[in-house]
Amino acid sequence: MATLKETLFKKIQEHRPRTTRLVKEFGDVKLGEVTISQAIGGARGVKCLVTDISYLDPMEGIRFRGMTIPETFAALPKVPGCEYPYVEGFWYLLLTGEVPTMEQTLQVVEDFKARAEVPRYVIDLLRTMPRDTHPMTMFSSAILAMQRESIFAKKYAEGMSKMDYWDPMYEDCCNLMAKLPEIAAYIYRMKYKGDTPIASNKDLDMGGNFAHMMGIAKPYDDVARMYFILHSDHESGNVSAHTTHLVASALSDAYYSLSAGINGLAGPLHGLANQEVLGWTQDFMNKLGGKVPTEEELKKALWDTLNSGQVIPGYGHAVLRKTDPRYTSQMEFCQKNLPDYPLFKLVNMIYKVAPGVLMEHGKAKNPWPNVDAQSGVIQWYYGLTEYDFYTVLFGVGRALGVLANITWDRALGYAIERPKSVTTAMLEEAAGITKKAASN
Ligand SMILES: CC(=O)SCCNC(=O)CCNC(=O)[C@H](O)C(C)(C)COP(=O)(O)OP(=O)(O)OC[C@H]1O[C@@H](n2cnc3c(N)ncnc32)[C@H](O)[C@@H]1OP(=O)(O)O
């Protein structure tokens, strides 16, 4: 049986001529034009990135390697006795575009186990940080600290051929991916559970071992598998994926690149929104003295947030124009496993009320919920109430997508990223407001 790495190399060799041909023969074909609002407004909708790992349709939501979320969950081999698939099998799918067999999946499970040991100096570093440091700062620092392990950086310094870049990049990405769950769980137990880390159990798969190291009983293993897969990838223009890709485009290794991407994920308009959702909901409940709110009270709280110039966390999206299928997938999990949980009922009430409020407010292009509006409830239900940790969970999941992406970036020889900037005066000239732009 071919290994994941051998299958990946075969796929890379098959793919390379497609990219070469597009650049050589069709390099001048236009994909669109760029407007002034796009230049000022965060390049929204500008088609200038290429990835085959996932694609985001504004109405349908994400497809991983062409498969919707339900299709992905149905297709991948499942951990015996569990409802969700092996995260390791999903890694195989993201990298190769092929659904692995159980045998191929178990080979990745074993491979990750062999790579999983976290260096002692990472633990030492985490322990020197003040305990009130945000867990995302700890997580990103741990990743960055491991840069000295980079095989890519070592091979590059030795003078590696461009054609071989993908190989040490793949090795670094697998080494990192295998270690992240233990680093995350260590941060959690050190920071929030009286400094009581739980040793890894080598008999378990990634999701099972993560739940074990977090100290949370079944079915949290399935929650972890679902969560990591759902949060993995959202094509490559989102802040964490784009940052990881950008930094890696300078041939910075996977450690530098992922740490940078994780720093982007830590922003409240991106991954940190899942922490913000719980913060907003808890504040609201506290103000009501814990009683069940009416729709009118909820509507007023939403308007108060908007009128004070803040965003409603968990709602809106830069690309999506419908309810995020990652929200729906988690909602279905809740309907099955925690239908009567008060916090779930409140989140459902927000889903009923917030889109109308946002539409009336008239600013957000998408009034529907994104993934972050639903994820915290599940964590809270299973006892993970320390909501400033939620983005670290997101980070472990997001690593799957962004690391698969940068492995392929190096395989296909994508260039150093360097879009062009213009001055405001040049925009005014383009708009016909002024005659000639100043030189700067
Ligand atoms: C995993 C993820 O990253 S999913 C996103 C997580 N983030 C959140 O949930 C935070 C809340 N949402 C938002 O801030 C935004 O919807 C974003 C950042 C996700 C997308 O931003 P954009 O693409 O710029 O959204 P859009 O084009 O709809 O913005 C237009 C206006 O509506 C506002 N708007 C968008 N969403 C919201 C919201 N949820 N609440 C209030 N106002 C909003 C924007 O702030 C912007 O206002 P402005 O014109 O005063 O600058």
Ligand SMILES: O=C([O-])CC(=O)C(=O)O
């Ligand atoms: O796609 C985006 O811009 C944000 C998002 O939902 C993600 O990164 O998961």
